[in-house]
Amino acid sequence: MWTPIIGRNAGALWKILNAKGGLNLSALKKHAKLDDKHLYLALGWLAREDKILFTQNKNQITISLK
Numbered sequence: 001m002w003t004p005i006i007g008r009n010a011g012a013l014w015k016i017l018n019a020k021g022g023l024n025l026s027a028l029k030k031h032a033k034l035d036d037k038h039l040y041l042a043l044g045w046l047a048r049e050d051k052i053l054f055t056q057n058k059n060q061i062t063i064s065l066k
Contacts, residue, residue, distance in 0.1 A: 002041075009034060009042035014051060014065070022055070022064030 009032070016031045017023065023031065029039050043063065046052045055062045 005038070006041045006045050009038050010045035010049075013039075013042050013046060017052070017063065017065045022062045024060050024062050028063055 012034075013028065013032055016028065020031065025039075029036070032039060032042075034042065043052065047054075051066060053064050053066050055064070
């Protein structure tokens, strides 16, 4: 039951990152209009598929497409 929702959200995140480039977590959450649970599930999906790169600068994490 969750798989289609997670996949759809992962696709939405991919499209946002493709259009805007790397974003920090709060900006990505704002653009995607997802709550924390759905955001992190979708990020996990993209990470498992090796589609995204996480970069940490001090206390901020930036997510970008590979």
